[in-house]
Amino acid sequence: MSALPFPRVTPWVGRIIAANAVVLLLMQTLFTSPALQELLAFDPGAVTRHPWSFLTYAFVHGGLLHLLFNSLGIFVFGTAVESRMGSRAFLSYYVYCAVGAAIFCWLLGFMRDVQPFVGASGALLGLAVAFAMYWPDARIMVFPFPVPIKARTLVIALVAIDVAFAWLAPGDGIAHEAHVGGAIFGFLFFRVQQLSHGASPRERSVERVVMVQSGAHDPTRRRPTPVPRPRPRTEPDAATAELDRVLDKISAHGIASLTPSEKRFLDEVSRRKQDKLN
Numbered sequence: 545m546s547a548l549p550f551p552r553v554t555p556w557v558g559r560i561i562a563a564n565a566v567v568l569l570l571m572q573t574l575f576t577s578p579a580l581q582e583l584l585a586f587d588p589g590a591v592t593r594h595p596w597s598f599l600t601y602a603f604v605h606g607g608l609l610h611l612l613f614n615s616l617g618i619f620v621f622g623t624a625v626e627s628r629m630g631s632r633a634f635l636s637y638y639v640y641c642a643v644g645a646a647i648f649c650w651l652l653g654f655m656r657d658v659q660p661f662v663g664a665s666g667a668l669l670g671l672a673v674a675f676a677m678y679w680p681d682a683r684i685m686v687f688p689f690p691v692p693i694k695a696r697t698l699v700i701a702l703v704a705i706d707v708a709f710a711w712l713a714p715g716d717g718i719a720h721e722a723h724v725g726g727a728i729f730g731f732l733f734f735r736v737q738q739l740s741h742g743a744s745p746r747e748r749s750v751e752r753v754v755m756v757q758s759g760a761h762d763p764t765r766r767r768p769t770p771v772p773r774p775r776p777r778t779e780p781d782a783a784t785a786e787l788d789r790v791l792d793k794i795s796a797h798g799i800a801s802l803t804p805s806e807k808r809f810l811d812e813v814s815r816r817k818q819d820k821l822n
Contacts, residue, residue: 553619554626556635561615564664567603568611586646586722587660588653598650602642604662614664620684621671628678640733641670641726648725661719666726669706672699673730703727787813 553561571581583594586601605611626634645666649658675682676699683692693701703724710720790806802810 552623554623554634555631556638557618557622557626560622560638560664561618564603564605564611564615568605568608571604581662582660585660585662586649588650588658590660591650598643598646599639601646601662602664602667605664606662610663614668617668618664618671621668621675625671625674625678629674637674637730637733638667638671641730642667644670644729644732645722645725648728649719649721652721652725657714658721659715659719661722663719663722665719666722669699669702669723669726670730670733672702673727674734675699677731677734699727783813 581604584597584600584604586597587594591597605614622634622638625637629637642664649661652658672695676695680694680696682695684695684698685692686698706720706723706727709716709718710724786809790802790810793801793806
């Protein structure tokens with residue numbers, strides 16, 4: 545994936561990727577006990593014994609490829625979203641999506657079997673939803689497809705694929721349910737914002753641009769433009785009223801609807817204006 549507007553890594557994106565890498569390194573070198581991964585992984589059937597796993601699972605990965613794929617996605621979507629949200633709000637949103645994905649799987653576990661899982665994929669799908677909400681028409685190159693795909697289309701396709709595989713191929717070793725949960729909680733986040741503020745993320749971004757352009761660096765800020773006083777209204781004379789009536793008639797029915805006298809009146813008004821200009 546490429547061609548996104550914020551290619552430079554942002555503070556919390558870098559820290560999250562680094563934290564995930566450090567955890568994987570430690571668990572493959574010093575803390576290699578399978579019991580430790582079981583304590584940190586999210587298991588819907590063991591949440592009462594391991595309540596911390598609602599969050600810790602998102603920092604544990606099953607291998608280097610798993611880490612690299614999630615890190616790439618966090619970088620691609622997270623840098624843009626953190627730049628748009630701000631670092632503090634971004635971190636809160638990331639944690640919210642990670643925990644939300646686990647909550648979704650825990651609730652789903654009452655209806656069907658959900659296997660234990662690890663990885664930041666649920667939070668990653670939440671970031672993808674945020675990107676698509678802010679920039680739905682942004683075009684993203686996705687290997688191996690030769691043409692760019694709109695962000696909104698890509699996210700919808702990813703969620704649809706996860707729903708299909710969760711239903712048709714359960715137990716394939718991929719936490720499709722967590723992906724769907726992160727996307728749902730991300731969408732709910734923006735939906736609640738829209739309902740509470742009465743504006744879409746894109747509308748609010750336009751408002752912010754206007755505010756920045758009229759901010760403290762505006763050289764005219766200390767010298768506001770005086771508001772002209774309204775002129776007293778006067779009653780229109782008969783000629784002005786007749787001209788308005790004729791123009792309204794042309795607008796409604798066309799110039800062919802004018803009577804000969806109305807055409808002469810219009811010609812006379814036109815001639816007077818030309819004389820004033822000359």
